[in-house]
Amino acid sequence: MNLSKRLLALASFIDIGDRLADIGTDHGYLPIFLANRGNNYIVAADLNKGPYETALKNVQKVGLSAKIDVRLGDGLSVLKPGEVDTAIIAGMGGATIVDILSGQPLIVQGLKKLVLQPMTDEDILRKWLMTNGWVIDDEELVQEDDKIYTVIMARKGAGFRLKEEEILYGPVLLARKHPLLKEKLEKELEHRKRIMAQIKRQGSIQAREQSEKMSAEIKRLEEVLECLLNAKPL
Incomplete structure (x- = not known):
């Protein structure tokens, strides 16, 4: 089975011995790939x-029902405490991933590793990990067509503190100066500049407040990009 670059990036963080759950499995392609591996x-x-029905049919079709248990349910509620040690949660907003993790503390307590792929709100997710006993062990960026996806791998650990820029843009990505990070941040900068232009046309008091916030975000992005371009420390 040929996986997309995004799913292959998720698979790269899974070890052979991991007992895992793929939450939001969609067609079940990632579990099938991992079971075959x-x-x-x-x-x-x-x-x-x-x-759920599509994933069930796909798993049965390739004869992997003994390895893959396909379940219908909300988030981590499909699991029993201690049943798996690794959870993959991908293709959702960072705030939604936080809601899933926060909603089942007993299940999360039994996990050793999280492999997460937030579509938005990466900062909310990183902040939750930092304040709930998880250490960001690795991060990856992967490009498909014109989109750049972030994958975060976290393990249980204490004493993990991040600076504001690391929460926003990723501690590992910044430390490694990931080759796709510059392009990702440039896209974010252009997006914010477009929003800024729209806000300025409004002229209201609320728009002025939004403009100040957006100006600060633009300045921060420009500073981080300058550090990446000129190999300066943050």
């Missing part, structure tokens, strides 16, 4: 009946 205990779960 050697993972023997996988829960593939989806909240919606359509993707």
